[in-house]
Amino acid sequence: MDVEEGLLRPLPASLEGDFDPAWSPDGQWIAYTTLADGLTQLMKVNLETLTSVRLSDGRYNDFSPAWSPDGERLAFVRNRGVTQIWLMDADGDNLVQFTRSGLIDNSNPAWSPDESLILFSQVLGQGSPSKQVLGMRLEDIGDQKEYRIMPSPNSQYIPLMDNVDFSPDGIWLAFDYWYHDVLSDIYIMIFPAGDLVQLTDHPASDYDSVWRPQP
Numbered sequence: 136m137d138v139e140e141g142l143l144r145p146l147p148a149s150l151e152g153d154f155d156p157a158w159s160p161d162g163q164w165i166a167y168t169t170l171a172d173g174l175t176q177l178m179k180v181n182l183e184t185l186t187s188v189r190l191s192d193g194r195y196n197d198f199s200p201a202w203s204p205d206g207e208r209l210a211f212v213r214n215r216g217v218t219q220i221w222l223m224d225a226d227g228d229n230l231v232q233f234t235r236s237g238l239i240d241n242s243n244p245a246w247s248p249d250e251s252l253i254l255f256s257q258v259l260g261q262g263s264p265s266k267q268v269l270g271m272r273l274e275d276i277g278d279q280k281e282y283r284i285m286p287s288p289n290s291q292y293i294p295l296m297d298n299v300d301f302s303p304d305g306i307w308l309a310f311d312y313w314y315h316d317v318l319s320d321i322y323i324m325i326f327p328a329g330d331l332v333q334l335t336d337h338p339a340s341d342y343d344s345v346w347r348p349q350p
Contacts, residue, residue, distance in 0.1 A: 146180055147187050153178075157200045159225075166190070166200035166209060177211055177227070190227035197221075201244045210244035210253055220244045220255050222276075234271065235279045242266075243298050248305040254284060256297045268296040268310060270327075284308070287328040298342055301326070303349040309334075311342040 136143050146153075151170030158165055159179075166179040175198040176191035191197045196214040203209070206225060210233065213221045218240040220233040234241045236257060243256040251273060256266040268284040286294055295313035302309070305326065312322040312331070319340035323332045335341040 147185055155199050157202055159202050160204055160206040164225075166202065168198040168200065175214075177209070177223075179225075188226075190223065192227075192230075199243060201246060203246050203250055204248050205250065210246060212242050212244070218242050220253065231276060233276060234281070235277075236281065241269075245299050245301055247301055248303060254299045254301070254308075256299070257281070259293065265295050265313075266297045267293055268299045268308075284326075285328055286324050286331045298344065300345050302346045307346075309344040309346060311344070 146165070149169045149171065151173075153167050153169045155168040156165050157167065163183065164179045164181055166177060168175050169178045170176075171193070174193065175196045176189065176193065177197045177200050178187055178189055178191075180187045190209070197211055198214075199212040201210045202225075208225060209223050211221055211223065212218050213232075217236075217238050219236070220241050222231045222233050223229060233244075233253065234255065238261045240258045241255050245254045247253070252270050253273070254268055254270045257269045259265045259267060269281045270284055271281050283293075284296070284299070297311045299308055299310040301307075307323050308326045309321060309323045311319050313319050318338075319342050320333060320337070321335040321341050321344045323334060324330060334344075
């Protein structure tokens with residue numbers, strides 16, 4: 136949609152449904168999740184030619200694509216009985232498992248602007264609906280070197296956080312935040328451990344925040 140003129144432009148659609156759109160950094164592609172024969176699969180569409188390219192291999196449920204800042208790779212979620220963060224090249228090649236958290240589910244990957252690490256959501260324990268935000272460096276692929284993202288000052292209470300997003304300069308994080316599992320509002324904090332700043336206070340849940348690109 137053109138936000139100035141409000142004009143809608145249809146994109147190629149599947150019969151079962153498409154969701155999770157993610158713009159490539161150069162603005163030429165949108166990666167997204169499509170339903171194909173009951174499986175969630177990754178696709179991308181070229182916005183000039185409207186040509187769609189399938190990225191997933193059809194073996195697992197893949198979803199939630201996130202472009203690397205240089206546009207060369209995608210992080211995404213793969214469900215192999217447990218949800219894990221995986222990486223692939225922008226053409227779907229060179230798949231690499233990123234997180235190795237055993238039976239603990241991970242989701243919602245977000246790249247740091249310098250591509251040195253990826254933040255992601257992780258449930259508090261097997262079967263738990265509550266999530267926290269963890270990070271891992273790209274250089275630690277193959278190892279289980281995750282670390283928790285905690286506001287300052289640290290306390291015994293584990294903050295419930297989800298859907299994290301880096302600001303373009305890498306200084307701030309925006310995310311969903313719950314306090315003792317009550318409601319959900321948008322908060323920001325300086326990365327990696329700044330004070331919490333509340334942005335929304337609507338009586339209903341607020342979630343899925345994103346940063347405006349730098350001009």
